[in-house]
Amino acid sequence: MLPIEFYFDAAIKGLLTGSVYAMLAVGLSIIFGVMRVVNFAHGEMLVAGMFGAYLVFVTLGLDPILAIPIVALVMFLFGVALQRGLIDRFITAPEHQQFLVLIGVALILTNGLDMIFGPDARNVQVPYAFASFEVGPFFLDNVRVYSAIAALALIALLYLFFNHTLTGKAIRACADNNRGAQVVGLNVSRLYAITFGIGAACAGAAGCLLIMVIDVTPHLGADFTLLAFTIVIIGGLGSMTGALLGGLLIGVSEAMAGILIQPSLKSSFSFGLLILVLLLRPNGLLGKRSS
Amino acid sequence: MLTIEAVDLHYGDAQALSDVSLTVEEGEIVAIIGANGAGKSSLISTIAGIYRPTRGRITFEGEDITGWPSHLVCDLGIGQVAEGRQIFPSMTVRENLEMGAVIPRARKLAASTMERVFTIFPRLAERVRQDAGTLSGGEQQMLAIGRCLMGQPRLIMLDEPSLGLAPTIVQEVFRIVHQLNTDGLTVVLVEQNVVGSLKLADRAYVLENGQIAMAGSGRALLDDDRLRQAYLGL
Numbered sequence: 169m170l171p172i173e174f175y176f177d178a179a180i181k182g183l184l185t186g187s188v189y190a191m192l193a194v195g196l197s198i199i200f201g202v203m204r205v206v207n208f209a210h211g212e213m214l215v216a217g218m219f220g221a222y223l224v225f226v227t228l229g230l231d232p233i234l235a236i237p238i239v240a241l242v243m244f245l246f247g248v249a250l251q252r253g254l255i256d257r258f259i260t261a262p263e264h265q266q267f268l269v270l271i272g273v274a275l276i277l278t279n280g281l282d283m284i285f286g287p288d289a290r291n292v293q294v295p296y297a298f299a300s301f302e303v304g305p306f307f308l309d310n311v312r313v314y315s316a317i318a319a320l321a322l323i324a325l326l327y328l329f330f331n332h333t334l335t336g337k338a339i340r341a342c343a344d345n346n347r348g349a350q351v352v353g354l355n356v357s358r359l360y361a362i363t364f365g366i367g368a369a370c371a372g373a374a375g376c377l378l379i380m381v382i383d384v385t386p387h388l389g390a391d392f393t394l395l396a397f398t399i400v401i402i403g404g405l406g407s408m409t410g411a412l413l414g415g416l417l418i419g420v421s422e423a424m425a426g427i428l429i430q431p432s433l434k435s436s437f438s439f440g441l442l443i444l445v446l447l448l449r450p451n452g453l454l455g456k457r458s459s
Numbered sequence: 460m461l462t463i464e465a466v467d468l469h470y471g472d473a474q475a476l477s478d479v480s481l482t483v484e485e486g487e488i489v490a491i492i493g494a495n496g497a498g499k500s501s502l503i504s505t506i507a508g509i510y511r512p513t514r515g516r517i518t519f520e521g522e523d524i525t526g527w528p529s530h531l532v533c534d535l536g537i538g539q540v541a542e543g544r545q546i547f548p549s550m551t552v553r554e555n556l557e558m559g560a561v562i563p564r565a566r567k568l569a570a571s572t573m574e575r576v577f578t579i580f581p582r583l584a585e586r587v588r589q590d591a592g593t594l595s596g597g598e599q600q601m602l603a604i605g606r607c608l609m610g611q612p613r614l615i616m617l618d619e620p621s622l623g624l625a626p627t628i629v630q631e632v633f634r635i636v637h638q639l640n641t642d643g644l645t646v647v648l649v650e651q652n653v654v655g656s657l658k659l660a661d662r663a664y665v666l667e668n669g670q671i672a673m674a675g676s677g678r679a680l681l682d683d684d685r686l687r688q689a690y691l692g693l
């Protein structure tokens with residue numbers, strides 16, 4: 169490989185991983201955009217999704233990509249129940265109270281998973297784990313290519329949902345003008361429950377895709393919450409396209425850090441990017457200027 | 460049609476409505492007037508189920524709806540054009556109208572009602588794809604009224620529909636309110652334009668500091684010396 173191809177190779181891998189990050193971040197962004205709640209348990213939900221896919225794999229022998237509908241549905245119902253039973257009561261509470269509630273949820277999820285699965289690392293080996301496509305001088309892992317396709321397809325599906333279904337538009341209306349939503353008689357708390365469910369399902373789906381490339385332990389959650397948060401801030405709070413762009417960008421930056429410095433420094437690269445964006449565009453790349 | 464009995468409303472410790480009672484009969488136009496901060500918008504929001512009264516009873520067609528959430532109140536046929544228009548600025552005109560018809564009572568009729576809204580407000584028809592936030596103030600007000608009609612209301616509450624509009628547009632809004640009433644809608648109208656709304660109204664209530672201070676027919680209140688002094692400076 170030529171040196172330049174070496175970078176291209178890293179960039180492509182970064183884009184593929186970044187699509188999965190984007191899937192995760194889109195969920196966080198949707199929840200924040202509509203409900204103005206930061207889901208501090210988002211990474212833990214991703215980890216729950218990873219364990220879910222693991223469980224489906226060892227019991228049913230199902231490929232994690234095919235497990236997405238099951239895991240996403242379970243996580244959706246979990247999100248709906250969580251919003252209905254707990255978060256709805258804190259929707260108008262000051263932010264520090266919401267923060268504590270969601271940190272509590274994160275702790276319960278982490279320790280619950282620890283109790284059920286123990287602290288050992290688990291993984292899922294799909295039959296095509298070591299296969300790759302050869303495209304010109306590049307070798308692309310099948311796993312990453314399939315994951316990226318699945319993630320982008322799901323993001324496209326969400327886009328269609330929000331722009332072409334009545335429920336999706338109603339959720340956007342809540343985000344756009346909450347009082348207006350009440351005025352026209354939208355059932356705001358029901359729409360919030362659906363929104364939180366969708367956000368949790370995004371995290372769960374991303375978990376199904378990540379379990380194929382990294383081992384899962386119950387304590388991974390916090391790092392991924394931070395990752396998703398970084399992506400959403402870089403892309404612009406509440407913007408779905410921003411989350412997609414931010415995810416791809418972070419994926420590429422991590423991959424570049426891996427070859428330019430050393431892999432263990434990849435998150436400092438991401439935070440450097442975050443600081444840069446905050447300095448140059450405080451509202452994120454695609455964020456609206458706050459009035 | 461609508462009865463409000465001895466309603467109190469508090470925001471935390473502050474009392475916004477105190478012992479408010481009023482009735483609206485089917486087919487009427489009832490005006491509610493009062494100074495800034497008198498509690499007019501609070502009253503509208505309380506009827507709509509956005510705020511929950513701390514005391515008293517609200518009934519609509521004999522059904523006790525006190526404390527019902529807004530989506531159920533809307534679905535009974537109580538629509539409102541809220542203070543500040545409350546449109547969805549980053550959604551298109553068409554999407555805004557669609558949102559007016561999400562409530563179950565209106566969903567099936569959405570397409571035909573939208574046609575009707577476009578005949579009342581041809582300007583909206585020309586701008587279906589435009590983001591509502593980029594409409595002019597008058598167009599936004601038309602959109603707010605149109606969106607309310609999408610919900611098949613039987614009673615429509617308008618909170619200062621003429622605010623910020625040029626005099627000719629105000630005349631137009633009043634004409635439309637009158638027309639809607641003639642077509643069978645019952646109307647509750649909150650207005651700063653005291654003369655205009657009293658002329659239009661069958662009956663009116665005057666709110667002062669959260670209490671009903673006067674009530675009577677629109678004509679009688681227009682001739683009332685105390686009201687003329689307080690609100691018209693005559």
Ligand SMILES: Nc1ncnc2c1ncn2[C@@H]1O[C@H](COP(=O)(O)OP(=O)(O)OP(=O)(O)O)[C@@H](O)[C@H]1O
Binds near residue numbers: 470496499
């Ligand atoms: N959400 C709220 N929280 C606390 N106080 C409120 C709230 N909404 C209104 N108030 C207070 O209640 C009182 C009545 O307000 P309201 O908006 O009902 O008056 P209004 O008659 O509609 O006035 P205007 O003509 O200016 O629209 C005011 O003193 C106002 O400050």
Ligand SMILES: [Mg+2]
Binds near residue numbers: 500542
């Ligand atoms: Mg008001």
